[in-house]
Amino acid sequence: MSDGTQPGERPGHHGGEKSAVVVGGGLAGLTAALSLADAGVRVTLLEGRPRLGGLAFSFQRDGLTVDNGQHVYLRCCTAYRWFLDRIDAAELAPVQARLDVPVVDVAKPAGRRLGRLRRDALPVPLHLGRSLATYPHLSLAERARVGRAALALKALDLADPALDAQDFGSWLAAHGQSTRAVEALWDLVGVATLNAVAGDSSLGLAAMVFKTGLLSDPGAADIGWARVPLGELHDTLARKALDSAGVRTEVRTRVTSVRHHENGRWTVEVPGETLDADAVVLAVPQREAHDLLPAGALDAPGRLLEIGTAPILNVHVVYDRKVLNTPFLAALGSPVQWVFDRTEASGLGGDGQYLALSQSAAQDEIDEPVAALRERYLPELKRLLPRARGAGVRDFFVTRERTATFAPAPGVGRLRPGARTNAPGLYLAGSWTATGWPATMESAVRSGVSAAGAALGALGRPRHHLFDVEEAA
Numbered sequence: 001m002s003d004g005t006q007p008g009e010r011p012g013h014h015g016g017e018k019s020a021v022v023v024g025g026g027l028a029g030l031t032a033a034l035s036l037a038d039a040g041v042r043v044t045l046l047e048g049r050p051r052l053g054g055l056a057f058s059f060q061r062d063g064l065t066v067d068n069g070q071h072v073y074l075r076c077c078t079a080y081r082w083f084l085d086r087i088d089a090a091e092l093a094p095v096q097a098r099l100d101v102p103v104v105d106v107a108k109p110a111g112r113r114l115g116r117l118r119r120d121a122l123p124v125p126l127h128l129g130r131s132l133a134t135y136p137h138l139s140l141a142e143r144a145r146v147g148r149a150a151l152a153l154k155a156l157d158l159a160d161p162a163l164d165a166q167d168f169g170s171w172l173a174a175h176g177q178s179t180r181a182v183e184a185l186w187d188l189v190g191v192a193t194l195n196a197v198a199g200d201s202s203l204g205l206a207a208m209v210f211k212t213g214l215l216s217d218p219g220a221a222d223i224g225w226a227r228v229p230l231g232e233l234h235d236t237l238a239r240k241a242l243d244s245a246g247v248r249t250e251v252r253t254r255v256t257s258v259r260h261h262e263n264g265r266w267t268v269e270v271p272g273e274t275l276d277a278d279a280v281v282l283a284v285p286q287r288e289a290h291d292l293l294p295a296g297a298l299d300a301p302g303r304l305l306e307i308g309t310a311p312i313l314n315v316h317v318v319y320d321r322k323v324l325n326t327p328f329l330a331a332l333g334s335p336v337q338w339v340f341d342r343t344e345a346s347g348l349g350g351d352g353q354y355l356a357l358s359q360s361a362a363q364d365e366i367d368e369p370v371a372a373l374r375e376r377y378l379p380e381l382k383r384l385l386p387r388a389r390g391a392g393v394r395d396f397f398v399t400r401e402r403t404a405t406f407a408p409a410p411g412v413g414r415l416r417p418g419a420r421t422n423a424p425g426l427y428l429a430g431s432w433t434a435t436g437w438p439a440t441m442e443s444a445v446r447s448g449v450s451a452a453g454a455a456l457g458a459l460g461r462p463r464h465h466l467f468d469v470e471e472a473a
Contacts, residue, residue, distance in 0.1 A: 279426070452466065
């Protein structure tokens with residue numbers, strides 16, 4: 001793909017024109033590249049994989065288009081929504097009109113298994129009052145204590161660094177939350193958003209999730225998800241937007257080194273080519289960023305290696321008939337966490353149904369054989385979904401992301417670097433950087449905006465077109 005230079009001429013040598021190289025084609029890199037290009041910077045985007053989208057991608061299997069994992073976002077994810085608008089994809093990943101989550105407890109007798117977490121059109125915190133008051137998976141006393149804990153959570157100052165050192169589980173216990181309340185409510189939400197149980201989560205990150213998603217605006221927690229394969233959004237439409245913005249995009253291109261020169265410019269080495277640039281954005285996982293950083297770029301680069309990772313396991317089941325009547329549901333009393341209907345998005349025709357189970361914090365299962373997972377999850381789906389008991393299974397397979405997210409453990413906040421480095425012209429992006437959010441698509445997009453904003457400021461280019469991260473926060 002041509003970048004518009006003449007033979008033998010390197011990108012960036014166009015008089016007053018500024019150039020940038022973005023390393024990594026996940027959501028952080030895509031956002032940074034588009035934001036830089038929209039300001040008139042000549043951008044080259046380099047991605048080692050054969051596709052764009054990072055860990056939110058699709059692949060083909062037996063005629064179906066399969067997402068590697070189920071990704072959702074909330075109405076409060078304003079940066080990701082801005083990104084969807086930028087690539088003309090908002091209509092393909094709409095948000096539900098009003099929060100409504102079916103929660104099934106398979107350990108309860110039939111007739112008392114279904115509860116719902118939904119909101120009313122009332123101000124915070126009354127918008128969830130009726131839902132919690134009638135939530136059957138908690139006792140009356142537990143519901144009352146949940147309300148008191150929510151008010152205490154709302155009063156926390158997210159800017160207080162002491163929150164990062166505490167774990168959420170201990171805080172919940174100190175505020176009267178029973179083991180059942182943690183399982184049936186706090187972890188139901190927290191595991192899916194943080195990729196860790198309460199006891200393994202930073203209070204700072206957990207408080208951010210619950211304050212922003214459930215206690216900021218009545219509609220903040222309304223759920224959005226792609227009605228098409230993720231690859232259509234984060235690869236096809238993103239690439240179209242990059243092309244329209246004039247970005248040179250190279251996939252299957254692994255960066256081997258990033259070097260700073262005395263004249264202030266940068267060179268990025270890839271097999272067979274050396275790219276010159278005024279600015280470089282490293283939008284890759286923390287360990288890869290550590291290996292590419294030049295000496296002195298960070299005061300304590302070893303901290304990047306201290307940021308742990310957490311896995312997500314996705315179980316995919318194709319039935320010969322419809323067994324689930326809702327777009328998704330959450331489960332209690334079962335290894336199953338969340339179940340999503342991906343039938344239409346995958347292109348499955350006929351009378352069958354394709355379900356995807358999203359299993360976060362999957363440290364104990366991530367390396368189990370498919371046969372063992374099949375023996376565990378098919379009977380659980382029969383317990384959860386009565387119609388599955390008479391259905392045939394056409395296909396069963398799993399996808400594994402062993403380093404799906406950074407681990408939101410207590411103390412992780414001090415390890416997450418900002419967008420700027422000590423090296424002028426070198427910037428960091430990725431959901432693992434200091435966005436204030438856990439490892440979500442929202443965090444990735446915010447990091448890309450922050451890195452691009454810092455680069456544009458140094459390059460003297462306009463930033464008025466950028467999503468306003470600070471105002472949104």
